[in-house]
Amino acid sequence: MSGKEYRTITDVKGPLVFLEKTEPVAYGEIVQLRLTDGSMKNGQVLDTSDDMVVVQVFEGTAGVDLGTGVKFMGDVFKLPVSKDLIGRILDGAGRPRDGGPAIVAEGEADIIGAAINPYSRQSPHDFIQTGISAIDCCTTLVRGQKLPIFSASGLPHNDIALQIARQAKLKDSDEEFIVVFCAMGITAEEYNFFRSDLERTGALENAVLFVNLADDPAVERLITPRLALTAAEYLAFEHDYHVLVVYTDVTNYCDALRQIGAAREEVPGRRGYPGYMYTDLAMLYERAGLVKGKKGSITQFPILTMPGDDITHPIPDLSGYITEGQIVISRELHGSGIYPPINVLPSLSRLMGGCIGEKTTREDHKSVSDQMYAAYAQGRELRGLVAIVGEDALNERDKQLLDFSGLFEDKFLRQSRDEDRSIDETLDLCWDLMQNISTKYLVRLDQKWIDKYHPTEKK
């Protein structure tokens, strides 16, 4: 049904258009608007009743007037899906942006995406080696995980995301990931940085890009990640691919959500973001994982910039409540010239426990990671104390821990942008650094691993 065109707009407010009584219009239905100058816009139904329909216009309402024609397309938003998506660059609404032909669809998929039945999920457990020590050792990434980067403006999150996309592999396997990249309101410069890196490494041929840039319509951002995830689900669960979805910047997405909420005069939640933002974000983040009986997987790597570097801001806060951990980028480490400036202390991989150890990474991994972490945490805390009382007031244990925290940052965290460390190299490096602490203070290490791996005390 692609019915008649209505000219019954009564109100236009922000990105919303209000129409009077029409034929019965479906909730979520796609809408086409024909402006009086002949140009076209797209939208979606947010509220529908016998008397009134509310439409959210993706491209914004600039130029819309009461004479604008509105046509209801009879269906909810769908993405034409096909294996041919691989290697393509599409815009934020799913139209080709690379000058290539239209996608010849093998099928159509509803972009809202139904929830995976929790009973049908399979627990992720395959270790992904990123080659970055801080991540592999302390916040291990697992295939099928949703692990965001919490960053802030001016920090090298894009470099880290790209390094991961380049280096990510299963240990002892060269199975490749398909990268689905989704840009939401980032600058053209940032986008070019991503694209040229993917191009340079040949990854572009194995990638699908959905691109909504800073000067593209803001409301469109609300559908861009849904398109990307729909493509990812199709490739993973219909064609057995292992898909890595990188999307950036979730903060721009949330701001678009807030804009709609404000235009609808909804009661705002914290800092003006809608009360349903948790549920809305969950409907993106939960589209990750593995399911029983399918070979493919979706691993999500969302990037968000924390407004004011504040981790309690609703965007990182609600994200952290949904995702399976977070990798936190630190301005302080970046300032002291460390790349990758990952602060492991607030970082977390919730799925790590089930994926490390003898069969997957190495038998001493858990013990080593706990000890590295604890020693670094204590050493960092001592820095504050030393600033007040001076190093002389420290006892032997504290002195060693303090020194260790410096080494941790300089030798363990620091690596170059193309340095790809194997998990064995990473763990050996840990042992090497832990020599600087007397074993009697290494209470988190199992004696058996000290006996086996400690460079000077092994038996």
Add this chain to the structure above:
Amino acid sequence: MSDENGVIYRISGPVVTATGIRSRMYEVVRVGHEGLMGEVIELHGDKSVIQVYEDTSGIRPGEPVVRTGQTLSVQLGPGLLTQIYDGIQRPLPVLEKTMGTFIERGVDADGLDLEKVWDFEATVSVGDEVAPGAVIGTVQETETIVHKVMLPPNHSGKVASIESGSFNVTQTVCTLEDGTEIQMMQKWPVRTPRPYHQKYAPDTPLVTGMRILDFLFPLAKGGAAGIPGPFGSGKTVTQQSLAKYSDAQIVVYIGCGERGNEMTEVLDEFPHLIDPNTGKPLMNRTVMIANTSNMPVAAREASVYTGITIAEYFRDMGYDVALMADSTSRWAEAMREISSRLEEMPGEEGYPAYLSSRLAEFYERAGRVETLEGEDGSVTVIGAVSPPGGDISEPVSQGTLRIVKVFWGLDAGLARQRHFPAINWLSSYSLYPQSLDQWFRDNIASDFPEIRTEISSLLQVEAELQEIVQLVGSDALPVDQQLTLEVARMIREFFLQQNGFHEVDAYSGLEQQYKMAKAILTFQDSAKKALAAGGQLEDVVNVPARTNLMRDRFEAGYLDRVDGLVDEMNKQIAAAAEDN
């Protein structure tokens, strides 16, 4: 158009308005051509406002709405245990069978398997007078749990016929003289608490195997506890540990608006994990409800009621039931979302004004009761709370803390130090020790409460000393205070820390908890003596036997070895003093 059938007037997300039906509040209705399930939550003149338990995309005004005459109810009877449901009691395995991997909409599923045949054993005879709630027979539901088939609370009379044998849950197993036919399945409206004779004051602890909880902040069977904490602080791990190790007979675990994979994990693990209290797989005593964050919010709102009604039903059989809800904040947010669609006047932070009364009503369904049958049964409720930014001044945390008597406060700082469980020992509290102390004295040790007090005050003193250390460094303290810091460190690292995933140390029996606490105090005494005799602090605290005492808890059979390890430690400490 009759009163039974109406049409959709408006659709706004999960809220649909219908005209043309004369429905009752909380009545279940069928919405649209696909017959989506919904519940009437507001009446306005001829309009019924309905919250719909499934996604409403693609539904149009003018589609039909049909009354069912029923309020939102659960099916109760054999077959609940080991099952996993969504928020409105649809079994997820059944949904998988009918729809595949993704949950599509418009599918009905019975909460109980109506075909499955159970061995019913009658426990009353023809001619017996049976009162409401009376047990009339039993079914061995799982290896460890006997399901008691009860007369529904609104029935009573004289048994006219009853028969043991194999029946499914809808077949009549008993008739009363007034002709009432009783089946093993009964239905109960989820928003109505099930009746009991009277509530008792709790006097028995829910033993959890977690030292910080049992020893410092115990929860009573029939009590209620809140676990607030920012993301990543350990709410879910704590709740799962409680589901694994607590000595409840039945566990109802509600994943309310949280991660899908966390439910999968429970499903994967529980069939293989052994209940330390029965020696049988944990799954046998567990009912799960999973309405994850991306599943419909209206069903999320219902999920806690579905869970607590099932919990009450097992309580009525005389069982001790523990219910975990992870997270009650997501439930509150579901209320907020629906309320805002109804354009209700918002209260604090956009939550509806009735938030705190809903929270109170929910936690009030916890309790230790005398059942209608005269048995002792309990429902213990443990609710996780997810305060935005970890700040518990917000309405859900505050509303919860006003009601519950146990507050286990999770602390991001501790989690960051990987101190688990990251429960803050200074801010947490339990109001139960008064009523539980007698039990601890009778069952564990006559000085149990005094030992607890000593341990808590050491932690208090440590906090005060730490403030000084922050200014002058620990070396500047007198040696006895340095020892106190060392003892407090031992409490934290040896006693309070407990890795929820460790094969051995994740569970610690009460007797072992008591011995470990005593061992710490013994260390303090011996060390004090040694220092008085001229020993050096550094030598005294670093005796290898103390490290052994601490590390050895990771090996099985620790309880039997503790005493020996403590003796050895004492010897070495005494020797350290003499060497000087």
